[in-house]
Amino acid sequence: MRFRVLGKTGLRVSVVGIGTWQFGGEWGKDFSQAEVDAILDAGSECGINLIDTAECYGPDHLSERLIGDYLSRRDRSKWIVATKFGHHFKSFMNRDDNFSAAGVQQQLEASLKALRVEAIDVYQFHSGSDAAFQSEKLWRFLAEQKKTGKIRHLGISIMQKGSEFQGKEAATVGAEVLQVVYNRLDQRPEKMYFPHARENKLGVLVRVPLASGLLSGKYKPGTTFASNDVRSKMDSEKLKRDLEEVDRLRRYEVPSGVSMAKWATAWCLKNRAVTALIPGCKSAEQVKANAKAAYFID
DSSP: OOEEEOGGGOOEEESBOEEOGGGGTOBSOOOOHHHHHHHHHHHHHTTOOEEEOOTTSSGGGHHHHHHHHHHTTSOGGGOEEEEEESEEEEETTEEEEOOSHHHHHHHHHHHHHHHTOSOEEEEEEESOOHHHHTOHHHHHHHHHHHHHTSEEEEEEEOOTTOOHHHHHHGGGGTOOEEEEEOBTTBOTHHHHTHHHHHHHTOEEEEEOTTTTTGGGTOOOTTOOOOTTBGGGGSOHHHHHHHHHHHHHHHHHTSOTTSOHHHHHHHHHHTSTTOOEEOOOOSSHHHHHHHHGGGGGOO
């Protein structure tokens, strides 16, 4: 495994982490505690030390609770735990937003309880609007929670459609980390966020490095997804275009003998603005495959 320092936080994170939206049950599969244990143990064996989750990944902080159960039986100090705030799970792909200071206080306490930790290493503003982002009361509250020790570092997880304003102003609200969607099919962060990250010495976490699995090489043009899979909500025309582009990449850009998933993951890491990737996974085998991308970077 390779490691990079997460911006001004000083945290030394593995360049490949583990994204855990799937633990909430919206990736077409429900996970048992044993399955989560196996995934996280495999990550640890590969040298991974970064877990990213969120308050709304599943009902009643389900993803956080599965992770918390695991951490309660392992050495907590080996893991850097990042989670998020701002939403409440209602049903499959259905959320209520709450970025008020009072609402976030409740979410923070619930996340600490679910994760069974005394402090959250990176607490991230989760895909909120620019209006919610500009709440001075919210950021004052979060600064106070840092002083109490419940939060170590603040971050901003920017929604997929993107807000350049939040990336530009991140440092002014005390954030030290940006989380963005970045992959071979979506290179917008190179212009929208990476220049601000470099200027302000922000760590950058990349989610969806495999474009929701499209860059795994498993899916051909014409693929459809089950109704309980988040990918079933993708725009059909965009999905068609993306899969056609994936097919082109497979033929013309992926080196012979290298899996598309390894190539696509390493492609993200070759940009030095990126600190770490947080790909999702459904099995211990996928975690191990993701981790191997670290060997393909200089």
